Amino acid sequence: MKKYDAVVIGAGNGGLVAAIRLLQGGAKTLLVEKHNLPGGFATSFRRGRFEFEASLHELNDFGTADNAGDVRVLFDELGVTDKIEWTQIPEAYRVIARAEKLDATMPFGVQAFIDKMESYVPGSRASMVKFFDLAEEIRLAQAYSSSVNGNTDSKYMVKHYGNFVRCGSYSVNEVLDTLKMPKKAKDILNAYWCYLGAHCDDLSFMHYASMVNRYIKRGASMPKMRSHEISLALTERIRELGGDVLFNTEAVKILTDEKDGGVSGVVLDDGTPIQTRHVVANCAPHLVFGKMMDKAPEAEVRATNARKFSGRGFSMFLGLDADADELGVENHNYFLYDTADSAAQYERMRTIRDNEVQATVCLNRAYPECSPKGTCMMYFTTLYMSDDWGNVKAEDYFRTKDYVANKMIDRFEQDTGAKLRGHIEEISVATPMTYARYCGHPEGVIYGYESQYWDGLMPRLQMMGEDHKVRGLRFAGGYAMRLSGYSSAYFSGDISGRQTVGDIKREG
Ligand SMILES: Cc1cc2nc3c(=O)[nH]c(=O)nc-3n(C[C@H](O)[C@H](O)[C@H](O)COP(=O)(O)OP(=O)(O)OC[C@H]3O[C@@H](n4cnc5c(N)ncnc54)[C@H](O)[C@@H]3O)c2cc1C
Numbered sequence: 151m152k153k154y155d156a157v158v159i160g161a162g163n164g165g166l167v168a169a170i171r172l173l174q175g176g177a178k179t180l181l182v183e184k185h186n187l188p189g190g191f192a193t194s195f196r197r198g199r200f201e202f203e204a205s206l207h208e209l210n211d212f213g214t215a216d217n218a219g220d221v222r223v224l225f226d227e228l229g230v231t232d233k234i235e236w237t238q239i240p241e242a243y244r245v246i247a248r249a250e251k252l253d254a255t256m257p258f259g260v261q262a263f264i265d266k267m268e269s270y271v272p273g274s275r276a277s278m279v280k281f282f283d284l285a286e287e288i289r290l291a292q293a294y295s296s297s298v299n300g301n302t303d304s305k306y307m308v309k310h311y312g313n314f315v316r317c318g319s320y321s322v323n324e325v326l327d328t329l330k331m332p333k334k335a336k337d338i339l340n341a342y343w344c345y346l347g348a349h350c351d352d353l354s355f356m357h358y359a360s361m362v363n364r365y366i367k368r369g370a371s372m373p374k375m376r377s378h379e380i381s382l383a384l385t386e387r388i389r390e391l392g393g394d395v396l397f398n399t400e401a402v403k404i405l406t407d408e409k410d411g412g413v414s415g416v417v418l419d420d421g422t423p424i425q426t427r428h429v430v431a432n433c434a435p436h437l438v439f440g441k442m443m444d445k446a447p448e449a450e451v452r453a454t455n456a457r458k459f460s461g462r463g464f465s466m467f468l469g470l471d472a473d474a475d476e477l478g479v480e481n482h483n484y485f486l487y488d489t490a491d492s493a494a495q496y497e498r499m500r501t502i503r504d505n506e507v508q509a510t511v512c513l514n515r516a517y518p519e520c521s522p523k524g525t526c527m528m529y530f531t532t533l534y535m536s537d538d539w540g541n542v543k544a545e546d547y548f549r550t551k552d553y554v555a556n557k558m559i560d561r562f563e564q565d566t567g568a569k570l571r572g573h574i575e576e577i578s579v580a581t582p583m584t585y586a587r588y589c590g591h592p593e594g595v596i597y598g599y600e601s602q603y604w605d606g607l608m609p610r611l612q613m614m615g616e617d618h619k620v621r622g623l624r625f626a627g628g629y630a631m632r633l634s635g636y637s638s639a640y641f642s643g644d645i646s647g648r649q650t651v652g653d654i655k656r657e658g
Pocket of ligand 1: 183402
């Protein structure tokens with residue numbers, strides 16, 4: 151039987167980084183991926199003369215060589231930064247909310263962001279300055295926490311990061327109200343909420359502020375050859391470090407030890423058993439405890455069942471036979487909402503009929519050469535906050551796809567004045583069924599488990615120790631302790647990879 155110190159199941163963002171960390175820590179590592187290519191959602195696909203990005207709108211917290219973000223620092227340590235050609239996203243976002251008649255375009259850079267907000271909302275400056283001061287304190291507290299592997303000294307925290315501790319259990323809106331932020335400024339500032347998929351009455355302030363700060367302070371980046379370029383660079387690095395990678399290979403079982411119930415091996419889909427005492431799973435705990443393990447601790451099963459699935463994804467990809475200027479597509483990144491009231495908006499996103507939200511990108515605005523001259527490409531994404539696609543009958547599936555795709559095009563044209571119809575050369579649509587089949591995520595969720603009061607960033611980080619009930623089993627990726635998103639998935643792979651190295655060393 152083949153034997154490895156560790157097996158990583160899934161070559162998504164979290165799995166790829168975990169594998170590199172394991173190899174850097176000296177562990178003999180096998181990475182298995184059921185598809186024929188790495189990346190999970192982090193990939194690209196081709197239709198006609200267009201190579202579409204499959205998921206990434208923009209990578210936050212990467213920064214530049216002289217203003218490096220935490221992701222760049224991580225990529226430097228992994229040895230992959232220079233394997234990728236990067237481009238910078240020009241502005242933060244344009245948000246349009248119909249009910250409030252809001253149309254605001256916000257820049258990157260803290261000072262520029264505050265100045266622009268003041269021009270839209272006179273009198274907002276003081277609360278915006280307080281917001282960014284607090285967000286920076288949160289970033290520093292998180293950096294301290296990861297420097298001590300989560301073993302924080304509470305006295306040190308209170309002394310150095312008192313406001314971080316104070317706002318720890320409050321929602322975005324509760325803290326912004328405490329900062330006396332005018333409503334319109336809140337409406338503009340909260341535009342990023344759909345990136346985290348939980349509304350601002352529910353979403354942890356810390357989590358949101360930390361993300362906004364990372365975007366605005368360092369800007370956002372994009373690999374020129376789409377996120378697939380990152381996934382390939384990480385895979386190449388795994389091989390350089392001597393790791394084994396098996397594509398077209400699904401792990402179907404995690405075997406456990408009779409005595410302590412811990413990991414003893416993995417079975418692949420052709421029946422091959424692999425001996426190992428350590429698994430990093432880059433897939434949903436629902437699958438691991440529900441399908442892959444014969445015996446899972448009851449506490450893990452109950453905790454997993456108590457969690458809430460995040461939004462189910464739907465995307466439309468358009469290759470257009472005219473350039474962005476000609477079509478009137480002015481910006482890189484759009485958020486189109488019915489209302490800036492995120493809780494009300496979240497409710498409308500439960501059904502196919504009512505959901506008209508979209509986060510839309512025109513990559514040519516960041517990288518004009520991403521498609522042939524005289525063309526441009528766009529991708530439109532929305533989330534469904536219930537499993538409404540599960541109610542669609544097989545015979546209605548294609549009609550429903552067309553219905554949503556048409557609504558998305560109409561909405562974009564009406565809200566921005568751009569003209570897309572008549573220029574569509576390629577169109578491709580991914581529904582929650584596509585995402586469920588592609589990455590194996592239940593109901594087609596694309597953001598793991600939703601951030602809740604009891605299951606947000608801080609509780610998950612604080613519970614990291616207790617979460618580890620099966621000896622040798624750790625999780626990386628969108629369902630894990632850093633929650634979902636590219637940078638979060640990379641960081642969780644970093645943490646679980648390093649923790650597993652520690653476990654192996656402790657075993658001797
Ligand atoms: C349309 C869309 C837009 C998005 N936009 C953004 C954005 O702009 N910014 C951002 O930060 N995030 C964005 N996200 C979210 C981001 O893509 C995810 O959070 C992130 O990629 C999740 O990474 P992961 O590590 O969880 O792996 P996943 O991408 O979930 O990959 C898991 C991998 O494991 C493999 N696998 C699963 N089970 C097995 C098994 N048993 N055996 C072998 N292999 C297995 C799967 O095939 C897959 O390759 C977007 C997602 C989508 C779909």
